[in-house]
Amino acid sequence: MSQMRLVIVGAGGRMGRALIKAVSEAPDLVLAGAIEPPGSDNLGRDAGELAGLGKLGIEVTDDALELFARAEGVIDFTVPAASVAFAALAAQARIVHVIGTTGCSAQDEAKIEAAARHATIVKSGNMSLGVNLLAALVKRTARTLNEDFDIEIVEMHHNRKIDAPSGTALLLGNAAAEGRGVALETEGVFTRHGHTGARRAGDIGFATLRGGTVVGDHNVIFAGPGERIELAHKAEDRMIFARGALTAARWARGRKPGLYSMRDVLDLTDF
């Protein structure tokens, strides 16, 4: 099979740079373009140099439409408004769109779902194998334990992160809710301050920590009477997300349009 031609959007970001490196290390993939927003200082720079690799001969541009027309897939770790716009363009070009962007609103999700009628979209709050396996374990654990076990999700990220709770924390919260047969929308508790009253049985609580250069730590605590189970993941390197995104692109190649998740890609659907 020929090399898969991929465009990286948000090429100058923390994940964009990791993705350029990951694509350049993969013999079956080729970098077909690199995109930054209009006005970015990175426009016109070489994508390889941006990622600290030396010249790759791919100039960073803001012309997504032109690049998407010549590519098979786009990898997107940007911001919600950009991902919604890129999904519409991916639908127009009928290509694969891998979305790692977090912090999307319900309206953003609806627009992405609409784009998935024509684009093959894989979207996940976390592209790593470890976190998706953790989500399966959380779901399984929540299914066994009743409401005597209080579920709390603690996450910590670097001080540049702009959304909370993390996409991963929400993914894990949804896994816990699914395991328990409830909806996170009604059971989730996202803030506590002041005289909150006692914890309600069945709550799924979230706590958000921000500081330093932490790549991403998540801990799901099942606190029961006299015992506590903790399931945790610590990301040490953004390359785990980048490689996961490339696994998703390969999996989506040639697949019919639709909205998929890493659960589909990693065949964890039985959990």
Ligand SMILES: NC(=O)C1=CN([C@@H]2O[C@H](COP(=O)(O)OP(=O)(O)OC[C@H]3O[C@@H](n4cnc5c(N)ncnc54)[C@H](OP(=O)(O)O)[C@@H]3O)[C@@H](O)[C@H]2O)C=CC1
């Ligand atoms: N699902 C997963 O596994 C993971 C998800 N993420 C998520 O990915 C996202 C990005 O994270 P991170 O790389 O740390 O963030 P950064 O802020 O470092 O990077 C975001 C990049 O997107 C660019 N961008 C913004 N708007 C546009 C646009 N319209 N067109 C093209 N590029 C645009 C920014 O450019 P500029 O700076 O010029 O605005 C920047 O280069 C976040 O939502 C994060 O939570 C992160 C890691 C793993």
Ligand SMILES: O=C(O)C1=N[C@H](C(=O)O)C[C@H](O)C1
């Ligand atoms: O912004 C980040 O850095 C990360 N974002 C994702 C999230 O919101 O869960 C994934 C990872 O934890 C890093």
